[in-house]
Amino acid sequence: MDQISDAGASKYTIPVIDRMMDVLDQLERRPNGATIRELTALLSLPRTTIYRIVNTLQGHDMVRRDDTGAYHLGRRLLSLASHVVAGVSEVDLAALAQPFLDKLSAEIGEGSKLSVIDQDGILVLAAAQGRRQYALTVAPGQRMPIHAGAASKLLLAHLPPEEMAAWLAKPLIAYTPKSLTDPKRLMTELTRIKRLGWAQDRGENAPSIQAFAAPVRDRTGRVVAALSIPYLAGAEASRMEEIRLAAIDAARAISEAMPA
The missing domain is CATH 1.10.10.10 (Winged helix-like DNA-binding domain superfamily/Winged helix DNA-binding domain)
Structure with missing residues (x-):
């Protein structure tokens, strides 16, 4: 048998x-x-x-x-998870991204993180701490809402249609008044994110926290992770643009470092 x-x-x-x-x-x-x-x-x-x-x-x-x-x-679980959620067994995403996150946070002053999506939702795979006063603390291993947050929305936006539909069919919790809990409104936001190439959190998971996220792609162009920079609400427009561009540049650098 x-x-x-x-x-x-x-x-x-x-x-x-x-x-x-x-x-x-x-x-x-x-x-x-x-x-x-x-x-x-x-x-x-x-x-x-x-x-x-x-x-x-x-x-x-x-x-x-x-x-x-x-x-x-422990961190060993993150390394194992990177092989499963990324679907690229040859790449340890956490180890690959960490130097880029460290450099990014040292330059921009804010914390930064790399998130992936699996069957349980959004997982923070790697993170670096910011040096600015009041920089937000992020930690590997955290689970984030699937629909609330820049990295979450970006990863959701790049799922195959059937997988996206399955997530949108589940109850969507309102963490703040900014949370998108209506599937149609959320779908409109996800379409916009794919068109722009980046995502923004306007206080959807916590009222005082905002963020920008950009996609990390493998050599085939598939999105395997999201790099995001959370920051305290109230930042000036010029600072927000600086953070947005820094996230995009760092995500592109990690993408370019992905092995063929």
């Missing part, structure tokens, strides 16, 4: 890996991380079991521990 039936599949699973995946699932749901005590309570497992799992995962950079003792998803 070439295939194992679903009914008998459980006979061939490894319980410790199942528990490890349960730990990762809980950490994915908690942006602020979770302590061993919290994971023990959430999963109803012995403390020693949880400790051994997170200690092993930490050794492989699959999770990391912060100064408060909380565990978070």
Whole structure:
């Protein structure tokens, strides 16, 4: 028999890996991380079991521990995710983009990030911190709304029609009065983004945060990621234009660095 039936599949699973995946699932749901005590309570497992799992995962950079003792998803997962969501197994997008993000944030003074889209929505794959006062902090591993934000809209705009329609058929949450929750209005915005070649967040995810995003393309021209620069609302028009052009230039530079 070439295939194992679903009914008998459980006979061939490894319980410790199942528990490890349960730990990762809980950490994915908690942006602020979770302590061993919290994971023990959430999963109803012995403390020693949880400790051994997170200690092993930490050794492989699959999770990391912060100064408060909380565990978070690790950078190794981002590297793995870049191969899956980008569909380009030869390219580690996070590693490729990081020097460009660092240079961009050092020059523009604002934080910058690289986002991708997968079956769960928008994932921040890599980020760099800005040096200006009040520069916004961004972090790899964050999940963002599919329809609210510059990078989110840009990635949504470049999906195949059937995939885009599937996302637009889901409930669209209004995070602020600027959020586009009507599928027809959002579709009009997505069409405009494809025509312009960049996207703008006017405070759709948080009232005080705006952003510009530009596409990162592989050598075939397919959009594989979005580079975005978030900034505080209230910036002067000249500053906004500076940020927009910087995002476009940096995204183009990463695209040109993609291997053939």
